[in-house]
Amino acid sequence: MATSDIKLIGMRPSPYVNRVQYALGMKSIDYEFLEEKFGSKSELLIQSNPIHKKVPVLIHAHKPICESLIIVQYIDELWTSGPSILPTDPYDRAIARFWAAYIDDKWYPSLKQFRMAKGEEEKLAAVEAVKEGLALLEDAFVKCSKGKSFFGGDSIGYLDIAFGCFLGWLKATEKLADLKLLDKTTTPHLVVWAERFCADGVVKDIMPKTETLVEIAKILQAKARGSNPN
Numbered sequence: 614m615a616t617s618d619i620k621l622i623g624m625r626p627s628p629y630v631n632r633v634q635y636a637l638g639m640k641s642i643d644y645e646f647l648e649e650k651f652g653s654k655s656e657l658l659i660q661s662n663p664i665h666k667k668v669p670v671l672i673h674a675h676k677p678i679c680e681s682l683i684i685v686q687y688i689d690e691l692w693t694s695g696p697s698i699l700p701t702d703p704y705d706r707a708i709a710r711f712w713a714a715y716i717d718d719k720w721y722p723s724l725k726q727f728r729m730a731k732g733e734e735e736k737l738a739a740v741e742a743v744k745e746g747l748a749l750l751e752d753a754f755v756k757c758s759k760g761k762s763f764f765g766g767d768s769i770g771y772l773d774i775a776f777g778c779f780l781g782w783l784k785a786t787e788k789l790a791d792l793k794l795l796d797k798t799t800t801p802h803l804v805v806w807a808e809r810f811c812a813d814g815v816v817k818d819i820m821p822k823t824e825t826l827v828e829i830a831k832i833l834q835a836k837a838r839g840s841n842p843n
């Protein structure tokens with residue numbers, strides 16, 4: 614597929630954008646990356662995603678597709694020649710979609726809340742929610758992976774992409790708070806899975822550096838608190 618037919622509007626530190634990059638990478642699809650500037654929205658973004666005005670947007674053959682998980686499914690359904698991203702079994706597919714929705718609706722918001730918390734009480738409640746979520750995802754990993762390396766089995770699949778895209782932000786949050794959230798004693802399978810995911814050839818070239826995310830997090834925290842990051 615010619616690169617000019619496939620454009621991705623995004624920002625490199627965005628975990629949702631990274632999801633789409635991982636899926637395109639897994640399928641070996643070339644694309645043009647249209648970088649949005651932090652703090653502003655291009656005309657193209659507003660026209661392509663008028664409802665949410667958020668990245669990522671995939672523009673394929675001049676048609677926009679919005680929402681990262683929907684884009685990942687589109688990529689998988691359209692480019693069937695590459696490795697399959699969603700499980701082929703309908704039940705496994707339903708379970709993968711369930712956990713992806715849990716990650717987006719519950720788990721990641723708690724990590725974000727922990728990072729942005731203003732008071733100690735809010736911070737404590739959020740860190741508990743993050744850890745509870747990780748325990749549930751540890752259990753989900755054991756069931757979904759069926760003894761293999763990834764949620765998707767022998768190779769990176771839908772749930773690996775849905776959850777793995779947040780590993781950079783998880784590491785940055787650990788660094789900022791100086792504590793371990795993904796821990797060998799409480800989430801042993803997830804620790805090994807995370808190492809494997811981050812070491813993947815496609816993932817390691819795309820995943821933003823932890824130090825970059827730490828700096829961005831400091832700017833966002835300062836903005837939320839109305840102060841200077843330094």
Ligand SMILES: N[C@@H](CCC(=O)N[C@@H](CS)C(=O)NCC(=O)O)C(=O)O
Nearest residue numbers: 627628629666667668669680681682
């Ligand atoms: N549910 C969306 C979330 C996308 C999202 O939150 N994108 C952020 C970047 S990480 C964004 O564009 N934020 C700009 C804004 O909220 O105005 C998806 O999965 O694509």
